[in-house]
Amino acid sequence: MRLDLFYLSSIGPKSRQSLGSAALSISSTSSSLSLCIHETTMWRNSKSLSSKFPISNNPLYHLSSASPTAAHGGVRPALLSHSLTQSYPYSPSPSPSDSLKLGLHRADGVGALPAAADLASLASRASHLARHYGRCYWELSKARLSMLVVATSGTGFVLGSGHAIDFAGLCCTCAGTMMVAASANSLNQVFEKQNDAKMNRTKNRPLPSGRITIPHAVTWASAAGLAGTALLASKANMLAAGLGASNLILYAFVYTPLKQIHPVNTWVGAVVGAIPPLLGWAAASGQVSLNAMLLPAALYFWQIPHFMALAYLCRDDYAAGGFRMFSLADASGRRTASVALRNCIYMIPLGFLAYDWGMTSGWFCLESTLLTLAIAATSFSFYRDRTRHKARKMFHASLLYLPVFMSGILFHRIVDNQQCLTEENFESSVELSLPSQDGNVNRKNRLRNSTDGTQVRPPVSYASIAPFPFLPVPSYAAP
Template sequence: MQSLGHLLLDLLALLCWHARLLQANMLAAGLAASNLVLYAFVYTPLKQVHPVNTWVGAVVGAIPPLLGWAAASGQISLNGLILPAALYFWQIPHFMALAYLCRDDYAAGGYRMFSLADASGRRTAAVAFRNCLYLIPLGFIAYDWGVASGWFCVESSVITLAISAAAFSFYRDRTTQKARRMFHASLLYLPVFMSGLLFHRLSDNPQCLAENPNRIIELPSFPEAVTESEEDDQKKKVRYVTAVPQRRAPVAYASIAPFPFLPVPSYVDQ
């Protein structure tokens, strides 16, 4: 009976997931399916096979915001890679701190973490510090690409230097206390980074729209079923949108649906 209950719950979850995908697009559906496969059949088995599981897990953790971007806009732009990049590089020092603090527990559980082959912790700390440094350019990239204002550069640099300082301190003095301090710094970094990206996002910038028409990564288009509500008779009908080439503005300035890190949508077909 318990197995039957689990099966029914799985079927219900799949039906709900499929229903939601019908309201998005094939690109978002593909990202969701690939992330599910990557997590369940690559990342999870790798935990007991090879330390590279941490980097694979970082990819898994970076895909969800990209999925949301694709669901809102139907495409992937370079602007949409800023938050996934932050999530990817942030996860490395975050989990390196955990791998060092819980290395005995990981060893007892049979998990092959990077810290298990690094008795001194030197390489673990070096990897954490290096990936903290990779976070520094993201604020400037967000400003250069017109996603956020100059204030975000300042805030992003400050919080990135703070987590980098904690990682460097751990590198110089590889103790449980320093590792825990780096872990706490990583917990503060992500909400502060995302809040700054939200509060300092830029509104529509026509000049940037005209100067940067090629920031969209071209991907295959698919016919989509689009449901529309009729105001007169409240009936719904389905029409199929043919995949035709069309010019779209960068997603950061013009999207189909609101997204926490985007300005008010102002999408206009040309």
């Protein structure tokens, strides 16, 4: 440092001025060099970023993105930058995902991918809608209750068929009954939408929960009812179709509004439940006879204890929904239990009547009596101790009674028909074992009639055979 000062002091003023200007030029050169290095670095960084992010074609972008040189006092005209960008616009190539979104065809031949994705989404949506509306239709139809109605109708069809059962007619009758029952139950929920919304056990049904609209439900109910009635009319007979249509009207337009008016609705509902087996009998035989009333009578008397137990268990819900059930006017439950017990006693003679009218064997008489005494015992227990537990036991016994009763009447009917066939075979064997002399006499008579030139004419009437054994023996026309 001392040598530098000595050197500066030893030289002249001109030399010191020239030395200062040289130092100033060196410093300015170094600063411009560092500025250029900095600008080069910034340009490389911007180029690497431009490969990752697309550069906008907006001129304002280039005008606003001033270079580092301009920031440090350098000169870069914005107009030149704008002209360059307009002359050579930057258009980044679309990515595969963008081409799929825009529906563009790729060069590698996979242009069908967007169509396949659309088809998959449409199929998924269609499947979701099918599941949704299928579930709504299932709940609107009260499918389990409707299947019970179909079972009673099918039992009536078998009982009215005699020895030969038309299985195609049976299937058509069951299908028509199912459609009519689904229509009646759907209309019932349409009319009771506001009431169902107030009850805990029904507030999640399709209409109160808003999963389906009322016009949609009415359209579904109308289509099912018309299709079921038409099927019964075309494949069975008009009597069965009339019974189905009358049952739909009675349930939807009489029983349903009556539930909010008077407790007699329970007995009207029992009539509705007694018609399906009569419908099945009419579809098989084309008529209604005294034997056809046995199973409807059993269903009528069975429904009273069944409904009474249900009304007692759901008293709070029925009160909240505004339904005038019999149990609401009976705080102690004694009248409800007595009505249930009385109708259970009414069912005891049904097994004997089925045997006496020739519908079943004697075993069904015994089994039906024991079954009815069992359900009567539960109703008597409920009459003595009117609690929810006893009412639930009577309800479960009623659920068990109906399928066992119908299975028994079908089983013993089949056994009885087999016994009749055995008796017919026995009679034919006895006729074959007659003395041969009688056979020879009959043969000689036939030969004599043939030689006389007279032909034996057929009987005038065959009315003496079943089912009219009380008519006189058929007479032959005079030759």
